[in-house]
Amino acid sequence: MRIFDLHADLAEAIRPAYKNGKRSVLRNDWHSRFAKGEIAWTSAASFFAGSESWEDMKKCVRMVKEDILSSGYSLILSKEDLTEDPKETMFLMTVEGMCGIHDNVKEKIQWLYDQGNRIGSLEWNDQNDLATGNSGDPARGLTEMGREAVRVMNDLHMIVDVSHANEKAFWDILDTSSLPIIATHSNAKSLCTVERNLTNQQMRALAGKGGLIGLNACNMFIDDDPAKQDARHLAKHARYIADLVGVEHVACGFDFGAYYAEKTEYDILAPEQAQNFIRGLREKNFSEEEIQAIAYGNVMRFLKEYM
């Protein structure tokens, strides 16, 4: 089953190889792994946190774009690029955290968009000039500058991602955004209590506005019990969220650890293992039509409407 992965830290996969003078890293190091997992479309996130500057952001975004293009892959820049059955993996550039933006919000977000980024989160776990992440001050949500950022993104049809927002920022963004929003890589807090997962109330509101929830395969986000941190238990989140808000709001945003760390002990941490999740969905009695919707159909529908 083809898959659209809404969150992949590919900048972290490219950067170490770049430092060693390698190029076309996605093609040389990851192509066969994408193919094995049937990752037909993937996000390619540029990730920023802490004191990283606007210059750092520009440098990273340029690196990600250069590697996608020098690898001979195609970018998804508009709805017309959303081919139903691509011959090889297609890439959707995204931004995770905009801590380098302190002024000229409109111009800087326009630059990110012009480079090809089509989904962006204002914050990572920490707080910055735009918004507050889940480990920031619980009483602080979106700032005035952050509200402007959401409006600029809405005007550009660059989708706002709330996966790292704290609760206040989540509700502020939902209130401010004129377009539906996505939590690209978060699960259900009722099944796993990690801070970044979403409450039932959050998921109902996000879905009520037409948004998507991308399921996160990071082991700690699947279950509080380490023995249950596997693909089958990730499928349990799909079942739970589909029953709560409707299967049309469920997607994949695996955040595979293989892109940023070497781990070996889980069955759903790398792109080549993505089909284990599809098998988990079959065990949870989803129909083939529903599995297709979760695997890629819902994301395609959403992007065709809002991108």
Ligand SMILES: [Zn+2]
């Ligand atoms: Zn993240």
